[in-house]
Amino acid sequence: MSNTPKQTEKLPWKCGKCGGELERGLVKASYLGNDFEVQELKCLNCGLVLITEELALGKMFEVEQSLEDK
Amino acid sequence: MLLMEQEELKLLEDKCTQENPPACTAGCPIHVDARKLMSDIQKKDLKSALATLQKKQPFPGIIGRICDHPCEDVCKRRDVGSPISIAALERFCVQNQSSNSPKAGMIPEKSQTVAVVGSGLRGLTVAYDLAKKGYKVTLFDKADRIGGSLWDFPKNQLSPEVIVEELSVLSRLKVQIELNREITRLDLADLQEKFAALYLGLAKQSADAVELLGNNYDLDPVTGATAIKGIFGGTLADNDSPIRSVADGRKAAISIDRYLQGVSLTASREGEGSYESKLFVNTQGIEPLPAVSMSNEQAGFTVEEAVQEASRCLNCQCLECIKACKYIESYGSYPKKYLRQIYNNNSIVMGMRHANKMINSCSLCGLCAEVCPQGLDLGEVCKASRVTMIGKGKMPPSAHDFALRDMAFSNSDKFALARHQPGCNSSSYVFFPGCQLSASSPEHVENVYKLLMEKLTGGVGLMLGCCGAPADWAGEQDLFRRNWEVLAAEWERLGKPQIITACSTCHSMFQTKFPNIVSLWELMADMELPGQEDMLSGGRVAVQDACTTRHEPSIHNAVRKILQKLKYDIEELPYSRERTKCCGYGGLMSFANRELAQKIVEDRISESDVDYVAYCAMCRDRFASKGKRTWHLLDLIFSDDLEQAAVKPSVGFSYRHENRAKLKRKLLHTLWQETPSDQEEAYMSINLQINDRVWGIMEDRHILIEDIQQVIGYAERTGRKFTNPDNGHSLAHYRPLRVTYWVEYEPQEQGFIVYNAYSHRMEIVEGAHE
Ligand code: SF4
Ligand code: SF4
Ligand SMILES: [Zn+2]
Numbered sequence: 066m067s068n069t070p071k072q073t074e075k076l077p078w079k080c081g082k083c084g085g086e087l088e089r090g091l092v093k094a095s096y097l098g099n100d101f102e103v104q105e106l107k108c109l110n111c112g113l114v115l116i117t118e119e120l121a122l123g124k125m126f127e128v129e130q131s132l133e134d135k
Numbered sequence: 136m137l138l139m140e141q142e143e144l145k146l147l148e149d150k151c152t153q154e155n156p157p158a159c160t161a162g163c164p165i166h167v168d169a170r171k172l173m174s175d176i177q178k179k180d181l182k183s184a185l186a187t188l189q190k191k192q193p194f195p196g197i198i199g200r201i202c203d204h205p206c207e208d209v210c211k212r213r214d215v216g217s218p219i220s221i222a223a224l225e226r227f228c229v230q231n232q233s234s235n236s237p238k239a240g241m242i243p244e245k246s247q248t249v250a251v252v253g254s255g256l257r258g259l260t261v262a263y264d265l266a267k268k269g270y271k272v273t274l275f276d277k278a279d280r281i282g283g284s285l286w287d288f289p290k291n292q293l294s295p296e297v298i299v300e301e302l303s304v305l306s307r308l309k310v311q312i313e314l315n316r317e318i319t320r321l322d323l324a325d326l327q328e329k330f331a332a333l334y335l336g337l338a339k340q341s342a343d344a345v346e347l348l349g350n351n352y353d354l355d356p357v358t359g360a361t362a363i364k365g366i367f368g369g370t371l372a373d374n375d376s377p378i379r380s381v382a383d384g385r386k387a388a389i390s391i392d393r394y395l396q397g398v399s400l401t402a403s404r405e406g407e408g409s410y411e412s413k414l415f416v417n418t419q420g421i422e423p424l425p426a427v428s429m430s431n432e433q434a435g436f437t438v439e440e441a442v443q444e445a446s447r448c449l450n451c452q453c454l455e456c457i458k459a460c461k462y463i464e465s466y467g468s469y470p471k472k473y474l475r476q477i478y479n480n481n482s483i484v485m486g487m488r489h490a491n492k493m494i495n496s497c498s499l500c501g502l503c504a505e506v507c508p509q510g511l512d513l514g515e516v517c518k519a520s521r522v523t524m525i526g527k528g529k530m531p532p533s534a535h536d537f538a539l540r541d542m543a544f545s546n547s548d549k550f551a552l553a554r555h556q557p558g559c560n561s562s563s564y565v566f567f568p569g570c571q572l573s574a575s576s577p578e579h580v581e582n583v584y585k586l587l588m589e590k591l592t593g594g595v596g597l598m599l600g601c602c603g604a605p606a607d608w609a610g611e612q613d614l615f616r617r618n619w620e621v622l623a624a625e626w627e628r629l630g631k632p633q634i635i636t637a638c639s640t641c642h643s644m645f646q647t648k649f650p651n652i653v654s655l656w657e658l659m660a661d662m663e664l665p666g667q668e669d670m671l672s673g674g675r676v677a678v679q680d681a682c683t684t685r686h687e688p689s690i691h692n693a694v695r696k697i698l699q700k701l702k703y704d705i706e707e708l709p710y711s712r713e714r715t716k717c718c719g720y721g722g723l724m725s726f727a728n729r730e731l732a733q734k735i736v737e738d739r740i741s742e743s744d745v746d747y748v749a750y751c752a753m754c755r756d757r758f759a760s761k762g763k764r765t766w767h768l769l770d771l772i773f774s775d776d777l778e779q780a781a782v783k784p785s786v787g788f789s790y791r792h793e794n795r796a797k798l799k800r801k802l803l804h805t806l807w808q809e810t811p812s813d814q815e816e817a818y819m820s821i822n823l824q825i826n827d828r829v830w831g832i833m834e835d836r837h838i839l840i841e842d843i844q845q846v847i848g849y850a851e852r853t854g855r856k857f858t859n860p861d862n863g864h865s866l867a868h869y870r871p872l873r874v875t876y877w878v879e880y881e882p883q884e885q886g887f888i889v890y891n892a893y894s895h896r897m898e899i900v901e902g903a904h905e
Contacts, residue, residue, distance in 0.1 A: 130533075
């Protein structure tokens with residue numbers, strides 16, 4: 066589901082918990098009993114995951130809706 | 136009706152008449168699609184027009200010139216003007232477009248042979264129909280030409296050239312023609328031997344018939360079969376109607392084909408010949424138009440005249456529900472089709488359920504049943520399907536989640552309450568204002584309660600809470616029942632007082648559950664109302680009847696009586712009372728299909744320019760949110776600033792919660808002199824700054840102040856958030872239950888500025904190494 070932003074586009078966010086940098090990494094997601102592994106932004110250090118607005122309202126929403134209709 | 140079974144589906148489908156043919160087609164003995172023909176002519180597409188004729192007519196050039204048009208007798212245009220001149224328009228088509236008859240070779244040939252004796256319209260039709268099906272047909276006539284009485288028509292109506300040209304199609308279909316061949320009883324055995332089936336074109340009781348078949352020429356009225364196997368006849372009734380003769384021939388051809396294929400001659404033949412269509416056509420309000428006359432009778436219609444006459448066609452369809460219901464309209468088809476889609480959706484075991492959204496978008500308002508000539512209630516089907524979906528665990532969780540949480544809030548301690556009137560220990564009545572009025576106009580709940588305590592004797596208790604409609608609409612039967620049991624227990628505890636409802640939805644939910652309920656409006660209609668004396672004239676208003684009062688005429692009347700008392704002039708909307716329209720909140724439509732629910736508001740508020748009066752808080756707020764000046768009926772009684780009340784914006788979702796909670800606290804305090812124990816959660820004291828843009832986003836995305844407070848409270852407590860060093864913003868999330876909320880915010884001295892908020896339902900399983 067990851068909507069890979071252009072490599073150059075750099076998000077301004079840093080992990081507020083540990084100060085770590087964010088990078089794409091494997092993240093487990095689940096909805097209605099379906100589990101996936103997806104590439105998302107997370108803190109290299111402590112693993113805190115960031116879901117952007119674009120992702121939440123775009124691709125993620127679509128996947129939710131289609132799982133709901135399954 | 137929990138699970139729609141096949142038979143039930145059929146019964147429901149049968150109620151929808153939209154797919155039935157128009158009167159003209161049903162009235163035409165061979166079912167020419169005159170409606171389509173009219174549309175072809177309107178488009179000046181004569182090629183298509185001819186194809187439309189050819190689809191049913193064996194020799195359009197002939198029939199188009201001689202048809203005695205029983206279709207016109209039943210054409211619906213006759214109710215508003217005079218019937219469409221269908222026959223004259225057919226003539227126009229065949230005069231102006233030469234036929235391109237079926238080409239030989241395109242038909243799969245069959246080996247079986249058929250003899251057709253007699254070449255009048257019946258025999259010609261039998262020969263044509265069977266040859267087109269690929270049979271080897273031989274046509275016999277005792278005369279020296281085929282066509283029989285066709286040659287008797289006046290030449291200016293049907294010229295010999297046309298007859299020859301039109302009948303030439305038979306040679307192209309490889310029909311063998313044997314002229315000057317009189318068939319006698321002696322030949323019969325021979326023919327029976329040579330041919331697999333025989334058609335005898337003999338007039339009933341004619342000398343020929345008797346000579347050939349003796350007493351065996353008794354035709355089966357349904358199939359045209361004689362008593363002798365393999366021999367068929369065509370004259371079922373004495374008629375010299377050309378088009379009925381063609382129909383006779385067609386009937387015989389169908390029988391012969393079935394006979395040769397070895398299938399039942401009699402099964403499902405009801406639809407043959409003229410019949411009365413079940414299609415309902417509402418001609419009310421259609422402007423009458425007289426028939427277009429021909430400038431030259433001899434020559435027939437000119438192109439312009441033909442187009443003009445064809446344009447009078449009503450394009451007969453039912454579509455009553457589609458005219459009335461935007462939901463039905465918005466899915467682009469009509470209930471018969473939807474029923475099938477819903478049925479399929481319910482039957483899916485694996486795979487995508489494409490109709491979920493459709494099922495959840497209906498407002499369950501019952502208008503369709505009201506306008507449908509057969510009373511088909513699509514809402515009932517949608518409702519039952521929701522129950523089925525819940526039962527199977529297949530209801531999309533996002534569809535009703537927000538509304539159900541709202542209901543849970545209303546039935547939590549924050550709002551729910553059941554008390555006797557202050558100072559009383561029994562109640563003759565109990566006022567149940569409902570959750571939405573309490574959220575939209577808490578001040579009115581207070582006003583009404585005080586008025587009722589003043590006017591009624593025996594004690595007026597108060598019950599705050601939600602009636603359970605969201606659960607009912609969502610198909611959550613168990614939740615609805617549990618909710619109702621709690622309400623019923625409280626009501627019993629109060630001594631089973633008479634319930635007074637202010638909300639039509641509560642009223643409809645309680646109607647069958649509690650005995651003897653009464654609506655506030657019915658009570659008020661007979662009460663002296665505050666401010667009534669000094670009213671001069673209120674002006675003109677249009678009433679929005681709540682869709683849940685559809686079958687409550689006494690409420691409709693009471694509301695109008697109150698308005699009259701207040702000296703308002705009432706305008707009835709085109710759809711009112713039992714035909715009223717839902718505001719888009721009913722059935723939780725606005726949660727399942729926001730865009731549609733918005734369109735429904737826009738459509739409803741454009742029905743009249745005058746100010747509206749609603750007696751449902753949701754109708755009032757939804758109309759006002761689209762800029763329609765709308766009062767709640769209670770505004771007209773209690774508000775001292777009517778101007779402001781008419782335009783008051785709808786209360787946002789967050790404040791709906793807050794208003795209810797505040798109302799309860801206030802009433803406890805002012806009426807029962809209690810200081811509610813406020814055990815507010817810590818996060819609730821978090822102070823937020825939210826501008827209009829963000830406010831709009833929150834409303835749009837169904838995110839409440841308390842959701843945001845929880846995210847920030849959690850993030851600030853745990854430090855689990857992201858920060859932007861460039862602008863000092865924080866971004867954090869929290870998942871109270873089923874939804875993860877994200878908030879971008881900035882800490883301030885006095886609280887937090889909120890910049891953005893969004894949510895998702897998918898759960899992220901965060902890394903283990905924290
Ligand atoms: S108005 Fe048109 S569609 Fe209706 S019955 Fe007449 S010809 Fe047919
Ligand atoms: S119940 Fe109301 S919203 Fe639903 S299909 Fe019927 S008319 Fe339309
Ligand atoms: Zn970190």
